[in-house]
Amino acid sequence: MQQVFSIPKSMKKDFRYTFCPGCDHGVAIRLVAELLDEMNLREKTICSTSIGCSVFLYDFLDVDCVEAPHGRACASATGVKRATPDKFVFTYQGDGDFASIGLAESMHTALRGECVSAICINNTTYGMTGGQLGPTTVMGQITTTSPYGRNREYYGYPIRVAEQIALCDGTAYSARVALDTIPHINQAKQALKKAFEVQLQGLGFGFVEILSSCPTNWHMSPQEAHIRVKEEMMPVFPLGVYKDVTTEKGE
Amino acid sequence: MAESNEKVLIKGNYAIAQAAINAGCQCYFGYPITPQTEIGEYLSAEMPKLGRGYVCAESEIAAINMVVGAVSTGVRAMTTSSSLAVALMQEALSYAASDELPVVLVNVMRAGPGLGYIYPAQGDYNQSVYGGGNGDYKIIVLAPSTVQECIDFTYRAFYLAQKYRNPVILLADGLLGQMMEPACFGKDPYPEVDVSSWALTGAKDRESRAIYSIGTDEKKQVQHIYNLFKKFEVIAENETSYEEFEVEDADIILTAFGSITRNIKAAMKVLRDKGVKAGCFRPVTLSPFPHKRINELASMGKDFAVVEMNMGQMFKDVKYAVEGKSNVSLINRPVGEWLSVEEIVSAVEKIMESKYAASIQYS
Numbered sequence: 001m002q003q004v005f006s007i008p009k010s011m012k013k014d015f016r017y018t019f020c021p022g023c024d025h026g027v028a029i030r031l032v033a034e035l036l037d038e039m040n041l042r043e044k045t046i047c048s049t050s051i052g053c054s055v056f057l058y059d060f061l062d063v064d065c066v067e068a069p070h071g072r073a074c075a076s077a078t079g080v081k082r083a084t085p086d087k088f089v090f091t092y093q094g095d096g097d098f099a100s101i102g103l104a105e106s107m108h109t110a111l112r113g114e115c116v117s118a119i120c121i122n123n124t125t126y127g128m129t130g131g132q133l134g135p136t137t138v139m140g141q142i143t144t145t146s147p148y149g150r151n152r153e154y155y156g157y158p159i160r161v162a163e164q165i166a167l168c169d170g171t172a173y174s175a176r177v178a179l180d181t182i183p184h185i186n187q188a189k190q191a192l193k194k195a196f197e198v199q200l201q202g203l204g205f206g207f208v209e210i211l212s213s214c215p216t217n218w219h220m221s222p223q224e225a226h227i228r229v230k231e232e233m234m235p236v237f238p239l240g241v242y243k244d245v246t247t248e249k250g251e
Numbered sequence: 252m253a254e255s256n257e258k259v260l261i262k263g264n265y266a267i268a269q270a271a272i273n274a275g276c277q278c279y280f281g282y283p284i285t286p287q288t289e290i291g292e293y294l295s296a297e298m299p300k301l302g303r304g305y306v307c308a309e310s311e312i313a314a315i316n317m318v319v320g321a322v323s324t325g326v327r328a329m330t331t332s333s334s335l336a337v338a339l340m341q342e343a344l345s346y347a348a349s350d351e352l353p354v355v356l357v358n359v360m361r362a363g364p365g366l367g368y369i370y371p372a373q374g375d376y377n378q379s380v381y382g383g384g385n386g387d388y389k390i391i392v393l394a395p396s397t398v399q400e401c402i403d404f405t406y407r408a409f410y411l412a413q414k415y416r417n418p419v420i421l422l423a424d425g426l427l428g429q430m431m432e433p434a435c436f437g438k439d440p441y442p443e444v445d446v447s448s449w450a451l452t453g454a455k456d457r458e459s460r461a462i463y464s465i466g467t468d469e470k471k472q473v474q475h476i477y478n479l480f481k482k483f484e485v486i487a488e489n490e491t492s493y494e495e496f497e498v499e500d501a502d503i504i505l506t507a508f509g510s511i512t513r514n515i516k517a518a519m520k521v522l523r524d525k526g527v528k529a530g531c532f533r534p535v536t537l538s539p540f541p542h543k544r545i546n547e548l549a550s551m552g553k554d555f556a557v558v559e560m561n562m563g564q565m566f567k568d569v570k571y572a573v574e575g576k577s578n579v580s581l582i583n584r585p586v587g588e589w590l591s592v593e594e595i596v597s598a599v600e601k602i603m604e605s606k607y608a609a610s611i612q613y614s
Contacts, residue, residue: 068319108308
């Protein structure tokens with residue numbers, strides 16, 4: 001009998017699944033692991049991990065990892081890459097980590113054109129701490145620190161990360177993807193592959209923002225959460241490739 | 252200048268920069284701040300020639316986290332900064348201590364608190380020795396007093412950091428950073444340290460490695476902290492260093508760290524000429540601190556006068572080491588003009604007259 005589905009080699013075999021039911025982190029991490037296998041990168045990978053739900057990456061991925069304090073994953077990745085330019089270096093961060101506390105580090109890593117890849121999980125909230133307003137919380141969204149909904153008066157506006165990173169001259173690739181449907185998951189994998197490839201080709205910073213569900217903090221079922229990704233997030237955060245120096249076109 | 256026995260006239264900041272190159276520092280990450288900016292300037296010119304890494308970081312926070320990333324791969328790397336900006340690096344130091352990463356940080360101290368100013372001071376003793384980061388951790392702190400020691404201690408800093416997998420702070424000050432003095436680079440005297448058992452190089456022909464400080468398992472976290480402190484006991488046993496002059500017959504021992512040590516040595520000679528039996532003691536490692544030796548000297552009935560350019564930060568550690576066995580006085584000015592030999596001599600004379608511990612503060 002032919003085995004058609006298995007755990008990627010780049011994933012640990014004995015992990016305990018610690019994410020909430022319906023959370024997209026699991027899918028995102030699996031896509032990363034599949035790519036590390038397919039692109040034969042595992043043995044040269046050093047991952048700079050982050051704080052928040054994404055902190056548990058090293059429970060799942062069977063690659064070398066170094067922990068960065070909250071928001072500093074891109075700085076740490078810069079250090080790793082400058083020290084060992086022949087390694088494959090990537091970060092895996094939440095939106096709070098990448099685009100709030102770490103915005104300076106993220107933006108400047110892109111501006112420097114560091115040959116590293118960065119993944120930002122955008123679920124419009126701080127997941128680990130129980131669903132507070134974050135940099136990507138959409139207008140009107142109710143969180144534990146915006147109980148009347150996000151408004152301009154108190155909170156200002158969310159950041160569109162993929163678009164901002166695309167504006168940096170050192171960025172080689174910037175895209176926004178989602179994991180709510182099978183076609184979108186396949187597109188996400190292709191985007192991640194591209195963000196990895198531009199690093200390997202020495203073209204600059206590769207970035208993918210992944211729209212993800214957080215059923216627990218959104219108080220929704222997994223199915224409802226994916227409907228929210230489509231109906232409430234995509235209008236604010238349109239999917240697409242915002243920069244790709246290999247095709248010299250953006251959308 | 253690299254690895255030569257020739258004596259050169261050189262500024263402390265440049266001496267640190269070149270010594271880092273000689274010590275095999277592969278990457279430098281920094282952000283400008285007076286009075287240490289020349290280190291980054293020097294390395295921006297030299298590191299590219301050697302094919303080594305150099306990043307003008309967007310902030311001190313980024314700079315030290317770049318060091319964290321770089322040293323996790325087993326290479327030598329450092330950042331340099333000053334006082335208020337070193338304050339920004341405390342979070343990463345706590346991480347690096349817990350992660351057992353050989354971060355090297357040079358602090359060329361200036362005056363505080365807050366923005367303070369660019370004149371020299373020694374106000375970061377507490378920040379360095381006790382740390383501004385969270386949790387229980389210890390940093391190795393080396394305090395040079397001459398440009399020559401800026402070189403020697405830079406070599407030592409890189410060696411100790413890797414040998415013990417512990418962050419090291421080289422605690423200089425604006426006086427040393429900006430002062431020119433004859434010094435000799437020689438050759439980095441320390442052996443290479445094998446980092447292959449822990450460095451991140453990609454999981455090839457071995458299991459993957461993760462360097463992190465999260466402690467979800469309470470029991471493991473307890474053990475981890477005990478292990479860190481056991482390691483520091485070994486560091487204290489092997490690496491505690493100090494310098495002492497004419498303490499054997501001394502009634503009072505002038506005690507200082509860093510560049511003000513130069514003035515207590517001169518003051519000691521003047522006092523001896525005046526018939527006061529003064530000695531000098533100077534911790535070279537502020538952490539681990541030479542508690543044992545200070546306690547021995549106190550047991551012999553010798554008093555201490557701690558001379559510092561701060562409000563008495565090391566003073567407390569000397570008192571703690573003395574355990575009430577003798578008098579410990581403080582002679583200080585918080586920032587600005589270094590306490591002169593005359594000021595120190597006059598203060599010691601007053602202390603000797605009173606026969607009690609005193610606090611003599613200059614404005």
